[in-house]
Amino acid sequence: MGLEDNSNISSSAYSYGKNGKGGNNSTSLNSNQDDFMMLTKQLIEVRNILKTVNQNCSALQLPSIVVIGSQSSGKSSVLEAIVGHEFLPKGNNMVTRRPIELTLVHTPNAEEEYGEFPEIGINNVTDFTQIQRTLSDLNMSVSESECISTDPIELKIYSPTVPDLTLIDLPGYIQVINRKQPPILKRKIVELCDRYIVEPNIILAISSADVDLANSEALTHSRKVDPYGKRTIGVITKMDLVDPEKGVDLLINNDYPLELGYVGMVCKPPGKSGFSRQLSLTQKSDQYFRSNPIFHQPDVQVGLTALKKRLTTILEENMGQNLYGIVDAVQNELEEVRYQYKVQYNDRHITAESYTADIMDTLKHQFKEFSNNFGKAEVREEIQNMLEEKIMEICKELYYDDPKVAAFPSLCLKDLVWKSKVDMSSAALTKSGIGRATTQLVVDIVLDELREIASKEPFTYHESTCDKIIDFSSKLLKKKFHTTVDQVENTIKPLKFEVECTDLEWERGKERAINLVDRHIQESQKKLQDIRSQVGRRKLRTAVKYLRHQNQKKINSHKPVTPTPTPKKEETKPSDETLIPEQLSTSLDNLEEEEEAQILKKEMTKPRQYNPILIEKAKEAMELRKEIAVLKGRAAALRSRQCSGSNGKSCCPEAFLSVISQKLANSAVMFIQIELLNEFMFQFPREVDNKLYYDLSREQVNQFACENPTIRRHIELQKRKDALELVMDKLVYLVRRQNELIRRKELNSK
Numbered sequence: 001m002g003l004e005d006n007s008n009i010s011s012s013a014y015s016y017g018k019n020g021k022g023g024n025n026s027t028s029l030n031s032n033q034d035d036f037m038m039l040t041k042q043l044i045e046v047r048n049i050l051k052t053v054n055q056n057c058s059a060l061q062l063p064s065i066v067v068i069g070s071q072s073s074g075k076s077s078v079l080e081a082i083v084g085h086e087f088l089p090k091g092n093n094m095v096t097r098r099p100i101e102l103t104l105v106h107t108p109n110a111e112e113e114y115g116e117f118p119e120i121g122i123n124n125v126t127d128f129t130q131i132q133r134t135l136s137d138l139n140m141s142v143s144e145s146e147c148i149s150t151d152p153i154e155l156k157i158y159s160p161t162v163p164d165l166t167l168i169d170l171p172g173y174i175q176v177i178n179r180k181q182p183p184i185l186k187r188k189i190v191e192l193c194d195r196y197i198v199e200p201n202i203i204l205a206i207s208s209a210d211v212d213l214a215n216s217e218a219l220t221h222s223r224k225v226d227p228y229g230k231r232t233i234g235v236i237t238k239m240d241l242v243d244p245e246k247g248v249d250l251l252i253n254n255d256y257p258l259e260l261g262y263v264g265m266v267c268k269p270p271g272k273s274g275f276s277r278q279l280s281l282t283q284k285s286d287q288y289f290r291s292n293p294i295f296h297q298p299d300v301q302v303g304l305t306a307l308k309k310r311l312t313t314i315l316e317e318n319m320g321q322n323l324y325g326i327v328d329a330v331q332n333e334l335e336e337v338r339y340q341y342k343v344q345y346n347d348r349h350i351t352a353e354s355y356t357a358d359i360m361d362t363l364k365h366q367f368k369e370f371s372n373n374f375g376k377a378e379v380r381e382e383i384q385n386m387l388e389e390k391i392m393e394i395c396k397e398l399y400y401d402d403p404k405v406a407a408f409p410s411l412c413l414k415d416l417v418w419k420s421k422v423d424m425s426s427a428a429l430t431k432s433g434i435g436r437a438t439t440q441l442v443v444d445i446v447l448d449e450l451r452e453i454a455s456k457e458p459f460t461y462h463e464s465t466c467d468k469i470i471d472f473s474s475k476l477l478k479k480k481f482h483t484t485v486d487q488v489e490n491t492i493k494p495l496k497f498e499v500e501c502t503d504l505e506w507e508r509g510k511e512r513a514i515n516l517v518d519r520h521i522q523e524s525q526k527k528l529q530d531i532r533s534q535v536g537r538r539k540l541r542t543a544v545k546y547l548r549h550q551n552q553k554k555i556n557s558h559k560p561v562t563p564t565p566t567p568k569k570e571e572t573k574p575s576d577e578t579l580i581p582e583q584l585s586t587s588l589d590n591l592e593e594e595e596e597a598q599i600l601k602k603e604m605t606k607p608r609q610y611n612p613i614l615i616e617k618a619k620e621a622m623e624l625r626k627e628i629a630v631l632k633g634r635a636a637a638l639r640s641r642q643c644s645g646s647n648g649k650s651c652c653p654e655a656f657l658s659v660i661s662q663k664l665a666n667s668a669v670m671f672i673q674i675e676l677l678n679e680f681m682f683q684f685p686r687e688v689d690n691k692l693y694y695d696l697s698r699e700q701v702n703q704f705a706c707e708n709p710t711i712r713r714h715i716e717l718q719k720r721k722d723a724l725e726l727v728m729d730k731l732v733y734l735v736r737r738q739n740e741l742i743r744r745k746e747l748n749s750k
């Protein structure tokens with residue numbers, strides 16, 4: 001727009017100022033102005049939508065009005081005059097440290113004016129001193145050493161008296177740095193302003209009337225990026241501080257011409273503390289100019305009304321010019337996003353709610369699979385396995401660790417001490433808190449399974465949800481824990497006193513016992529093998545021999561010194577029945593003995609320091625050998641005739657205990673199933689729905705879904721596509737209106 005157009009607008013603005021009402025424009029002009037307002041409003045909306053999805057794409061940016069000027073030039077006063085309220089931070093201590101992005105929303109039918117800070121979620125603030133305080137706090141969050149932050153504060157003001165505008169308030173240029181300010185501050189402010197005075201933004205260059213325009217920082221900086229003033233509006237503040245003639249000279253400025261011209265302002269008449277109410281503010285601001293005819297010239301634009309009108313018109317024109325470019329940019333962006341959406345997600349629409357519901361279904365489904373595979377038979381098997389380990393512990397304590405265990409098979413029916421051990425062992429098994437142990441075992445299995453589910457995708461993304469699952473499951477199980485324990489204990493009570501056993505039960509028990517002992521032999525052999533591989537066969541053998549030698553030395557030193565009778569030949573090697581375990585295991589090494597005798601001899605004559613870890617391993621290996629030997633003996637006994645029937649139970653404690661363990665497991669499983677598991681399996685899916693889905697707010701559901709990065713990206717792209725489609729709809733409508741407007745203008749001008 002050239003100066004010719006400016007004069008039109010200024011005269012209409014002035015005529016508005018003169019009668020203080022709506023002026024004398026024609027109806028068609030009014031409707032055109034409404035259309036202009038509508039375009040600006042809609043484009044500001046579009047701009048805000050685009051901002052939510054496309055912060056970094058300059059092609060999609062719509063213009064804002066950027067306010068620049070030196071400190072105390074009157075920037076805040078102008079902005080406050082436009083808004084009609086004091087709301088900007090005041091003080092000497094560099095109160096503007098962050099850009100303030102101010103969106104003014106004209107709400108013609110609303111009675112209330114209010115502000116909101118969308119980014120920090122503060123809404124509906126009707127008290128403008130509260131807005132001022134919040135702005136101060138947000139500015140002061142930037143430390144003095146940091147001086148300036150580029151992170152903008154977003155503020156929206158809704159009012160029936162503001163025009164639709166987007167303004168950006170920036171810290172004032174510093175002319176002379178004071179002692180307290182860091183030297184870098186001046187440059188930082190220039191850099192910050194430079195970021196904002198770029199195209200397509202409109203520059204509102206504020207200069208004070210009482211300062212020579214040659215020294216105006218605002219004009220100096222704006223001219224660097226907009227030499228002809230095509231997008232710079234000059235505002236001369238404090239017009240009351242200079243003679244009206246000089247003021248008018250400044251406005252019809254030929255020294256520093258701007259295509260968009262200058263507007264003169266008086267925001268604070270001399271002697272007044274400031275304005276507080278919108279209506280009086282506009283009136284008082286314009287009053288100064290009304291009272292002096294020198295300002296009643298067509299080329300002179302003065303007063304708040306003129307400024308507001310000028311800003312909305314220029315912003316609207318600028319947005320109108322940008323409209324087609326924006327449409328193209330949005331169209332391109334939308335096509336790209338649609339393509340990505342198709343390629344990456346096959347146009348599959350997803351919501352945080354649908355994802356959350358899917359996850360819960362997956363969880364319930366996996367749990368159902370587990371519960372189907374964890375029926376009575378499986379629970380019984382688990383309990384029996386646990387009891388078998390207990391059997392081995394009991395046998396180890398009562399039988400295997402007994403130094404005379406080798407003699408057990410021959411004495412088990414005759415020797416009272418050995419005979420009584422079978423009752424001791426059955427008592428140990430039945431009285432060992434079976435109720436608690438079995439219930440706890442099942443609880444642990446259920447919780448372990450849930451942890452297992454939680455350890456896989458997609459649950460790995462939702463750590464706190466997994467914690468919740470474990471938490472409410474533990475609580476559900478805990479509720480039933482004690483009753484289940486009591487029930488199990490009650491049912492197994494009779495087994496504590498007497499255990500009857502049929503032939504079939506004995507056979508099964510024996511079979512399990514044989515398997516159990518065989519399994520333990522294999523496990524011990526595996527451990528021994530591992531030690532051999534870790535240490536090395538030869539090294540281990542030498543260390544074992546060394547230990548044996550040491551043991552023997554100890555035994556000899558404790559023996560009374562009596563002449564040793566020469567043993568008879570057959571006594572030198574004990575019979576298998578009387579072999580103690582160590583000797584038994586030693587006999588396994590006969591083949592290797594020759595080979596190592598030499599090394600050992602050397603070791604004994606020239607003692608050396610053995611690695612303590614090697615010694616530990618050697619001790620462990622000796623224990624294992626001993627254990628394997630005993631277990632092999634027990635496996636043979638269980639397979640022998642001695643254990644063919646239950647009457648040989650005192651010779652076959654493993655088989656007898658296995659019979660008892662089967663009976664215990666049968667009784668326990670029934671109550672664990674009824675009291676604990678059935679209830680839990682029924683409750684779990686309901687708790688999932690209640691605690692993990694229905695209880696969540698919309699925001700929490702969103703948060704949950706976005707914990708999964710794939711879903712977050714999917715939702716973001718979808719949001720972007722939705723927003724761009726919405727923007728595109730609005731733009732298509734605006735283009736139609738704009739074309740209509742141009743057509744009408746052309747008709748009017750004919």
Ligand SMILES: Nc1nc2c(ncn2[C@@H]2O[C@H](COP(=O)(O)OP(=O)(O)OP(=O)(O)O)[C@@H](O)[C@H]2O)c(=O)[nH]1
Nearest residue numbers: 071072073074075076077172238239265266267268
């Ligand atoms: N006489 C007179 N004084 C004014 C006018 N406008 C503003 N002032 C005064 O000038 C001083 C600076 O005004 P501000 O609006 O705070 O200026 P600013 O550019 O925002 O200052 P900084 O925030 O320091 O950058 C204040 O004391 C105002 O009261 C005016 O039109 N006439």
